[in-house]
Amino acid sequence: MAKNQKKQAAEIRFGPVLKVVLLCSLICGSAVGYVWQKNEIYKLGQFIRQRETRLTQLQNDNKRLADQLAILHSPVMLDQRGRELNLGLVPAQPAQVVRLDEPPPPDEKNPPRQFVQRPAAALTP
Amino acid sequence: MTNKLQIKRALLLLGFLGLAFGGLICRLVYLQAWRHDELSALARENTQREFVQVPRRGDIRDVNGNILATSVSVKTVCADPTLIGNQQAVVAQALAPLLKMNEAALFQKLLPRAVVSKNESGETVTNISRYVRLAKNVPEETWQRVVMTMTNLAFGVDENKLSRTNRAFFRDLRQSAIFAEPDQMRIYPNGALASQVIGFPAAAETNVNGHLVSQIVGCDGVELAMNKALSGAAGWRLTETDRQQHEVVALRDEDVFARDGLNVVLTIDSAVQHIVETALADAMQKHTPRSITGVVMRPSTGEILAMVTLPNYDPNQPATITPETRNRVITDVVEPGSTFKIVVVSGALNNGAVKFNDQFNCEQGHFAFAGHILHDHEPFGTLSTEGIITKSSNIGAAKIGIKLGEQSLYDYAWNYGFGQRTGIPLPGEARGILYPVKKWSKVSIAQIPMGHGVAVTRLQMLMAMAAIANDGWLMRPMIVSRLEDHDGNVVQRYQPQCVRRVINETTDKLMIEALKTVATKDGTAEGAAMKNYVVAGKTGTAQKAENGVYVSGKYLSSFIGFFPADDPQICISVVMDEPKEGYYGGQVCGPVFRDIAERCASYLNIPPDPKLMTNASPMVAETTARKFQNP
Numbered sequence: 001m002a003k004n005q006k007k008q009a010a011e012i013r014f015g016p017v018l019k020v021v022l023l024c025s026l027i028c029g030s031a032v033g034y035v036w037q038k039n040e041i042y043k044l045g046q047f048i049r050q051r052e053t054r055l056t057q058l059q060n061d062n063k064r065l066a067d068q069l070a071i072l073h074s075p076v077m078l079d080q081r082g083r084e085l086n087l088g089l090v091p092a093q094p095a096q097v098v099r100l101d102e103p104p105p106p107d108e109k110n111p112p113r114q115f116v117q118r119p120a121a122a123l124t125p
Numbered sequence: 126m127t128n129k130l131q132i133k134r135a136l137l138l139l140g141f142l143g144l145a146f147g148g149l150i151c152r153l154v155y156l157q158a159w160r161h162d163e164l165s166a167l168a169r170e171n172t173q174r175e176f177v178q179v180p181r182r183g184d185i186r187d188v189n190g191n192i193l194a195t196s197v198s199v200k201t202v203c204a205d206p207t208l209i210g211n212q213q214a215v216v217a218q219a220l221a222p223l224l225k226m227n228e229a230a231l232f233q234k235l236l237p238r239a240v241v242s243k244n245e246s247g248e249t250v251t252n253i254s255r256y257v258r259l260a261k262n263v264p265e266e267t268w269q270r271v272v273m274t275m276t277n278l279a280f281g282v283d284e285n286k287l288s289r290t291n292r293a294f295f296r297d298l299r300q301s302a303i304f305a306e307p308d309q310m311r312i313y314p315n316g317a318l319a320s321q322v323i324g325f326p327a328a329a330e331t332n333v334n335g336h337l338v339s340q341i342v343g344c345d346g347v348e349l350a351m352n353k354a355l356s357g358a359a360g361w362r363l364t365e366t367d368r369q370q371h372e373v374v375a376l377r378d379e380d381v382f383a384r385d386g387l388n389v390v391l392t393i394d395s396a397v398q399h400i401v402e403t404a405l406a407d408a409m410q411k412h413t414p415r416s417i418t419g420v421v422m423r424p425s426t427g428e429i430l431a432m433v434t435l436p437n438y439d440p441n442q443p444a445t446i447t448p449e450t451r452n453r454v455i456t457d458v459v460e461p462g463s464t465f466k467i468v469v470v471s472g473a474l475n476n477g478a479v480k481f482n483d484q485f486n487c488e489q490g491h492f493a494f495a496g497h498i499l500h501d502h503e504p505f506g507t508l509s510t511e512g513i514i515t516k517s518s519n520i521g522a523a524k525i526g527i528k529l530g531e532q533s534l535y536d537y538a539w540n541y542g543f544g545q546r547t548g549i550p551l552p553g554e555a556r557g558i559l560y561p562v563k564k565w566s567k568v569s570i571a572q573i574p575m576g577h578g579v580a581v582t583r584l585q586m587l588m589a590m591a592a593i594a595n596d597g598w599l600m601r602p603m604i605v606s607r608l609e610d611h612d613g614n615v616v617q618r619y620q621p622q623c624v625r626r627v628i629n630e631t632t633d634k635l636m637i638e639a640l641k642t643v644a645t646k647d648g649t650a651e652g653a654a655m656k657n658y659v660v661a662g663k664t665g666t667a668q669k670a671e672n673g674v675y676v677s678g679k680y681l682s683s684f685i686g687f688f689p690a691d692d693p694q695i696c697i698s699v700v701m702d703e704p705k706e707g708y709y710g711g712q713v714c715g716p717v718f719r720d721i722a723e724r725c726a727s728y729l730n731i732p733p734d735p736k737l738m739t740n741a742s743p744m745v746a747e748t749t750a751r752k753f754q755n756p
Binding site: 041042044045046048049057060063064067070071073074075076077079091092093094095097099 | 190191192195197198265312314315318371372373374375395396399656657724726727728730732733
């Protein structure tokens with residue numbers, strides 16, 4: 001009996017060891033995961049900051065280019081360019097302008113009928 | 126025995142541990158509870174940062190969306206002299222060409238300097254300044270080149286052989302010694318175009334949540350009048366930074382975006398403005414007046430399409446701004462001269478005091494009244510009411526004024542808007558001078574009808590003429606059409622406003638008939654007549670007064686008119702101050718009016734008067750005539 005007891009005491013009990021290993025792994029894994037997550041948050045934060053800076057830069061560039069385009073289209077600039085290039089452009093004289101009467105607005109109650117809107121009977125005589 | 130010893134040891138260990146933990150707990154309570162407020166504030170101060178986001182100032186645009194004033198992002202380049210050590214010469218040599226600065230001046234700026242200040246306890250302390258401003262309004266591209274230059278800057282030493290401290294010094298010098306702050310610069314791409322209307326800016330430091338922020342503020346014109354709408358609202362970001370002062374985005378607390386300023390869209394049309402400025406510049410060369418003004422307006426709405434005063438200034442170069450370049454259209458009050466006759470004649474016709482065909486003896490150019498002799502510019506015999514306008518007879522106008530009566534004359538002048546601000550949203554508008562009847566002298570009733578004894582702004586006179594062009598309705602002048610956000614969505618639209626009806630429609634038609642005769646061979650402004658449009662208008666030539674005495678040889682000449690007379694589309698005023706080579710309004714201002722009017726008619730596509738379309742092809746004349754018959 002005593003022999004049996006001694007033998008049992010010397011045996012490696014895998015169950016508790018496994019539990020300890022699992023517990024330690026869990027704690028270590030959580031710690032490593034926490035640090036990794038914090039690191040990722042920091043990296044993503046830096047990435048966001050870079051993107052924000054880039055966005056601001058692009059918005060400024062976009063504004064600058066839009067302004068340039070608007071300035072190039074401005075009547076004053078066009079007039080100056082016309083003079084510089086000596087294109088001989090002059091305003092049209094009233095006698096050179098042909099004015100056409102605007103067509104009357106469509107009647108809401110009786111809209112003009114399209115071909116496809118005709119009844120089928122009208123299409124087939 | 127063994128057990129007792131073990132228990133003793135365990136208790137001893139427990140006691141030590143208890144004391145240690147007790148000490149820790151005490152320290153914890155001391156730090157976390159006793160000194161909580163102080164230490165938490167210190168911690169916040171060390172890590173938390175508040176960044177103010179300055180809003181972008183809105184644009185000023187013309188009625189078609191063309192940019193008249195805009196803001197561009199620039200940098201203010203600064204330096205921390207404490208990080209430069211004794212390398213000022215190298216840095217100055219590298220940066221001076223980029224910043225367009227004198228190398229010696231830049232060298233001086235980079236030298237460390239002591240700043241004496243008082244600390245919280247009131248003691249005088251001396252610190253080395255860590256902030257010096259090197260250059261303002263540096264474009265983004267230039268700043269990028271500055272960064273590249275600093276990153277690649279060589280100091281003539283092998284840094285691999287240097288100690289760790291020295292290597293860190295050079296690293297900090299390259300990375301942090303020169304830094305930039307975001308800023309804005311106001312740009313006026315068309316230079317002097319509409320400069321007095323737009324105004325000019327100045328940089329001002331405003332306090333936003335306890336932070337001094339550099340902002341652009343308007344100093345004159347629309348920049349000043351609409352400053353609140355243009356400025357927008359500042360935003361802020363409450364966040365934390367690491368040891369290198371880099372933001373830790375994850376610890377961002379508050380992040381409120383700045384609300385950019387609204388775009389102010391004017392009623393000014395830059396093409397019309399350009400036409401008027403060009404025409405006035407030509408007239409300036411020809412007649413060399415002290416100043417010349419021109420205004421173009423839509424009489425039906427009061428929208429101002431162009432407002433020009435020469436000499437003007439370039440708002441990009443504030444040094445060109447002088448009192449001489451003020452917006453004289455609204456700031457200067459002058460005796461209007463004969464253009465004021467439209468007030469007395471229309472008032473008398475509206476009142477019934479005179480009829481359109483009544484005849485007046487103009488006394489051959491000399492009329493004694495209340496101890497004064499009134500003169501005409503040439504002797505006239507008998508003139509009708511219409512003829513008084515056509516010939517611009519002072520004596521005829523005085524007699525109409527006498528028939529109208531003092532109080533009625535004052536009432537009509539007031540109703541036309543004289544003696545009060547027109548309400549144009551521009552700073553510095555004058556009221557003009559219209560004395561109440563009780564302050565009039567005996568001769569006032571004869572002088573005021575010919576434009577003496579009353580002082581008006583050029584805008585007031587134009588508004589009165591525009592009222593006649595608008596069936597007798599006096600409008601409030603409009604200079605701002607709408608406010609838009611930066612996506613072009615309309616936030617607020619300003620509508621035309623009627624002030625009051627001054628004369629009835631019948632009187633108005635008679636007045637227009639009379640004014641049509643001015644720009645004819647019989648009238649005083651033959652040079653204002655247009656080829657394809659009937660013009661209605663009135664000339665004015667006022668002798669200038671200095672120190673209460675009329676000065677010979679100094680005149681204020683003007684012509685105010687509108688066209689087409691039967692369907693007025695635009696009303697134009699041209700006024701010259703002390704012109705040379707002629708001084709009569711019709712003589713010097715009439716041709717300028719015609720030049721502006723013809724070019725505006727072409728640009729604005731105003732249909733010509735079919736009666737005057739003599740040189741048109743049959744198809745054109747027929748089409749135009751048909752349109753006039755069936756509008």
